[in-house]
Amino acid sequence: MMASWARRFCARRAGVLVSRTLEKSVGLVSSTGRGLHGPRGSEALARWGVCAEKLGDPREGPLFARASAAGALLLGATTLALATEGHPKPRVVHAEAVAPAPGRDLPVFSRGEVEGHDTLEKGIWVICGDKVYDITEFVQNHPGGASKIMLAAGKSVEPFWQIYQQHLGNPAVQEILGDLQIGWLDPKDVAGMELDLDRNDPYAREPKTHPALSVHYAKPVNAEIPPSLLMDSWITPNDLWYVRHHHPVPVEHIEGRDKLSLELGVSLGGSHTTQVLSLQDLKEKFEKKKVVATMQCGGNRRGGLNGVDDTKGTSWDVGAISNAEWAGVSLLELLRHMGVEGPEDAEKKGIKHVQFESHDGMTASIPIEKALNPYGDTIIAYEMNGVDIPKKNGYPLRAIVPGVVGVRNVKWLKSITLSSEEAEGPWQRGMNYKVFSPSVKDLNSVDIASVPTIQEQPVQSVIVSPQDGETLEVVPEEELEIKGYSWSGGGRGVIRVDVSIDSGKSWHTATLKEGSEQNPMRAWAWTFWEVSIPVPVSQGKVATKVDICCKATDYAHNCQPETPDSIWNLRGLNNNSWHHVNVNLDDVS
Amino acid sequence: MMASWARRFCARRAGVLVSRTLEKSVGLVSSTGRGLHGPRGSEALARWGVCAEKLGDPREGPLFARASAAGALLLGATTLALATEGHPKPRVVHAEAVAPAPGRDLPVFSRGEVEGHDTLEKGIWVICGDKVYDITEFVQNHPGGASKIMLAAGKSVEPFWQIYQQHLGNPAVQEILGDLQIGWLDPKDVAGMELDLDRNDPYAREPKTHPALSVHYAKPVNAEIPPSLLMDSWITPNDLWYVRHHHPVPVEHIEGRDKLSLELGVSLGGSHTTQVLSLQDLKEKFEKKKVVATMQCGGNRRGGLNGVDDTKGTSWDVGAISNAEWAGVSLLELLRHMGVEGPEDAEKKGIKHVQFESHDGMTASIPIEKALNPYGDTIIAYEMNGVDIPKKNGYPLRAIVPGVVGVRNVKWLKSITLSSEEAEGPWQRGMNYKVFSPSVKDLNSVDIASVPTIQEQPVQSVIVSPQDGETLEVVPEEELEIKGYSWSGGGRGVIRVDVSIDSGKSWHTATLKEGSEQNPMRAWAWTFWEVSIPVPVSQGKVATKVDICCKATDYAHNCQPETPDSIWNLRGLNNNSWHHVNVNLDDVS
Known part of the structure; x- marks a missing residue:
């Protein structure tokens, strides 16, 4: 599986190149006023060249039969341009837009026939555009986990790819699917599915991304501050904060006053108790506590590692970091409100982790030692730099865990749960935020569960x-x-x-x-x-x-x-x- | 002043070589049972060669006119041998034992005349052996601080050197003094002073150092665990703990039940209040709290830096680190006993540091955040591995500050003082435990006060x-x-x-x-x-x-x-x- 990593990586590289092109097109220059004679574009192209070599001769390989380097760039540019223009028009991007499949003499299936293949026993079929694939053998190898891809069993993958748009224009995805096509979807069904998709673009109401940001992905937004703006202000203006979303902004969940509440749960020894505090309760019943905290993505400067060997993830430069004054409720106070008297009491009850869940389904947790340290300064924030937290930054509530990697600072906070266990999910227990030894080049022999996920970051x-x-x-x-x-x-x-x-x-x-x-x-x-x-x-x-x-x-x-x-x-x-x-x-x- | 650093360093190197020779003489071999064919001796000699070169031609320089490299080695061996034999006999080591001064036609002074020169105005004279020195100009350059050397103004330095024996056999000391000799002490007074010294050796009742330890200095004891014993047990036996004393063990202060107490002070805004708890109080009135903590000297592995450039301090190998289970009173509980309700209360009162003072005059402090962190586990220990703390390890009380450099774990604890300020003294505010940039080769241009002293140590x-x-x-x-x-x-x-x-x-x-x-x-x-x-x-x-x-x-x-x-x-x-x-x-x- 060496090739799959390398290819995914290269597709991302191409995306970065485009974002830098955009950065220039919006007129960013060095804050020193000196002209920029940056070699970045050419460097990126050179890197792309290296990747293309690794992938083999473009004229021969199966990948380049369907998706040329130029083609991948073009799609990236289109997607990114939409994002930087703000609210993108709902848009359907089929896989075949990148890689028109050569004609094949394969059977035609109806939507109903595909729907009948949604278990390992019956085989797992999925639809993409006008093609039908049997992915039964691939499910266990899905980088996002088998459980995620199983959601699409018997259905079209495209509504899911509208959320996880890293699949779009990704040659690795095309290559994997290419070998798995078993037929064509009945043309009558293709039209209906496109209509569904058009109506349901989960990014349709996405808040605007500031045009000054360098956008790695538009859906979900992954965007960083260019160096020329990074140090203009010690407090980063809200608009310029780096953005690293895992899903669409859950707009429908954070609009409407009646929905603005926080669920507080204790889940121990099989029993689960909850109470609910409204946003108003949080603002009125607790002291307002402020903390100035810098947040850094676990992937900040990932680009600098790629010179050693390929990595998996957005190739961030140095701008996946920002600083704000946050205000909200002390998590320590909230825990007292939940009946946790202090460290000894928590230990007696078996509470070891504070789990956060977001309205976008994101989950993460922090150790109880951080939450109950009176000098830990963890808060549940409702203000960012003196105003309500903007939607893209986590409105109405965000966990602010100072000194801890960005991903634990959960946005759009829906619930807090005290538990003896870490949060479930790929961001806590999966490989996503786990650092392996330099000798680990694939995950075949790695016991992922034994590796602690990132909390505090190094200097x-x-x-x-x-x-x-x-x-x-x-x-x-x-x-x-x-x-x-x-x-x-x-x-x-x-x-x-x-x-x-x-x-x-x-x-x-x-x-x-x-x-x-x-x-x-x-x-x-x-x-x-x-x-x-x-x-x-x-x-x-x-x-x-x-x-x-x-x-x-x-x-x-x-x-x-x-x-x-x-x-x-x-x-x-x-x-x-x-x-x-x-x-x-x-x-x- | 380049020469002075380099020379002090070289003298220490010689000491290490000798200690390793001793290590072999007590029969230490690799725990694997394989024979040791160590190149250490030759390496150290080679390094010494480098140093000698830096010091200039031994046949020409003023240093080597009085103290040859071989001579320095010989003295080191004598001193160290005494230490490894346990209670050393009180012994007078005059500077001239190393470096017999060439005859000089200088005046003779009586002890009374020297005593009359004890201020900057009258000039500062000191006696060493049968010689009289005018150190007025040198006082401000004394590495241990002007205040320390002024204690000897008008007197013999030798009682002080009995405490700070790093002066003995140190060519740099000889060189500095050589130029400052202004006369000879009246022979009648020389004899009397030697008698005083013989009666008052502060190391006379020093607890025994285990012969397995590698001794860098005997007075004060600086000794580490050889690699062959380091990992025999995860809990280091008390006898084998590394020892890093700054002074003689204050035996007279820690014997006699009536003296076994701890002074608790609050020193804020010019007012100072104290109370006293007896050792018995500490054992009976507070819960006994245990913590297993590894302690590491700030200088552990210093020897490994000397390959880059000379450093100042004992050239520790890898054994200035040990592990024990400590038991005593939670510092957090003691602070509550002193009326500090918690972090907010401490902040309101202006308490920022917890100062420790030892019966040997050693002072150090830790930040209040460490003391009041309920997960900080700082204790005032009275037991080490299940027994009373041995005298050499800090009997009857020792501050145990887990995760923090050895020097803050103050032995022979006499008092705890809450303050808005760090402790005074060279171990906290002086250069002793401060890390400067690699570009700092001398202290002439360094604002020592602006550099934080070591608390937590790196991985x-x-x-x-x-x-x-x-x-x-x-x-x-x-x-x-x-x-x-x-x-x-x-x-x-x-x-x-x-x-x-x-x-x-x-x-x-x-x-x-x-x-x-x-x-x-x-x-x-x-x-x-x-x-x-x-x-x-x-x-x-x-x-x-x-x-x-x-x-x-x-x-x-x-x-x-x-x-x-x-x-x-x-x-x-x-x-x-x-x-x-x-x-x-x-x-x-």
């Missing part, structure tokens, strides 16, 4: 300016102005950032700026830094190229690994290796 | 078997059995240890053993690990040399830096770079 720092590939106009004896962000999980304040322009042979200690005044035991927000380093001159001439890198040290004296090689992992999570940018120097003296 | 792992330099008898197609320990600060459990025999190009994930069942949010104790890796064979032949290295990942996904270069620091603290051992393979098939 991080990133150079935000200059940007990779930028050309700087310099004069000898002047200084390079370098700035960036730093952060660490668990509230561990960053105590030092070192920057090097000679690949780590010597270091310049940066000045810590906004965020540096935080309590180092509760430094939930990022710390900005900047440093000036003399323009490097060798034999009387200004160097033409400089590799700048940075590393941070946190309050527990953890530091960042030198290279991504030793922390590479299949899912591409928690890349905190030294961050490098390569810039060109243009001596204008 | 660590060490290969304990085989040992560096060992020769293993192997057979092709067999496996190398490798084992070690791992640990991280802040209770962050170790979730994975990877081991490589090809310098990190590929990794083998170790099996986590004792300690792996700990709660990953409160994993205060170390985790043992082991892994089997096939004997490397190249072109049909067993490799003759193998470089084995390991790295651990903790629950916050922090990992260890690849090399010591980027974390090198002047004080040689927190070395957690990948641990390497080089072994020889002997194919006996």
